[in-house]
Amino acid sequence: MDTDSKLNLLAHIFPDVDKVTLLEILVSCEGSVGKAKRLILGDGIIDDAEEIDTSEKELTPNIAETSNTKVETSTLPEKRKLDNSVEPEGLLSKIVKFQKLNTPLTNRNITLYSKHEIESVLPNIKIFPKFLQKQLADDVLDNMMSQKMLFKAKQFYIAGNLCKSSQKTAVFGDSGGVDYDPVYQDGINKPLKMTPELIKCRMFINDKVNMVLREHYKDSQEMPDFLINENWKSDFCVGNYFPDNKSHLDWHTDKLTNIGPLPTIASISFGATRIFRLRRSSPTNSAIYNIPLPNNTLLIMLPSTQELYKHCVPTLKDSLVKQHSKFGEARFSLTFRMSYPEFEKSKVFCDKCKKQMILRRLFKGDDIGYYVWMCMGSFKGVNCKGFKYAKFDGKTGESDFSTKHRSKATRWLSSLEK
Ligand SMILES: O=C(O)CCC(=O)C(=O)O
């Protein structure tokens, strides 16, 4: 059977999955329709305990998620039981049901292929394949490739040891004013100049984000007044460079230090197709969702994604779904962010060691939902556990964002956590 006929057959069986995705799955299954079918049906239904390591690895240096965490696309079909009784619609409704249960979902590792599946299961993720016009997408990738030497590994301390991130980072900004993340040791905080390609790309992304935010919040009655849900305008971009399939990004949430609570982050991928993973931060054994991100795909993490989920780009052996025709295994992600307007007025410093503090939200325990400032001394090799509650009031434009009193602190809780 030729590839077109195979694709038509798969499209008939899986009307919900778009053809580009089906082609990628078919290619990753070496052209076997049977394997492709099992791969799609298997995900989300079969327990694959031996394939998942749900342990906390946030900011852990150079942890290669290797043998025990395989999402080896070419070997998945053999490892999974075939459940022929499940129709595509059944698959989708099962996945959606998992999400709604909000109970520990040990060992569920679910790959979401189509836009429809991704956005149904993860309502605060929006995805746009083939986002930029092809010429612009090619230009941005060429432009990033020509600057790849400017991307540097992040350096930070954990328990007194200096660690290096596996993927490389460069920050691009408008005016040099962005203080992206004070945690790191090196110069990556000093933003590089936005290139004309990046500026064009950002124009399209700003428009899309504002459209998506308008649509997402059109029926919302009550929203915290510190949420930026209108006139979202990215003023800096954190770029990640993954030279090959061994480079990865461990489970993390993006620090809120300069983007504030409930941020929107719009990330566009270029180059090789890698898997982006998301899981609820709590409980730690929540289902893991795999989203393959082909070249020129825009993924928008809407407000509450950082608060409720962790994400990562694993190095899983052969999790590389597809090489790029020109640049092979190399991948860039450009994450467009908007700094929180109020934070330009003042930063929060530790009362004890005077270092700048980082903003996070607590996602478990009695203080669940509170935003807090934590001393970043420990990331710099200083043993300081400075801590303050955070306080935001977008309407009054206050410039004091911290308080010692829990009663005055800002708390945001999702209905899933109440
Ligand atoms: O590379 C990606 O798709 C994710 C990047 C990311 O998580 C980050 O920059 O914080």
Ligand SMILES: [Fe+2]
């Ligand atoms: Fe991130």
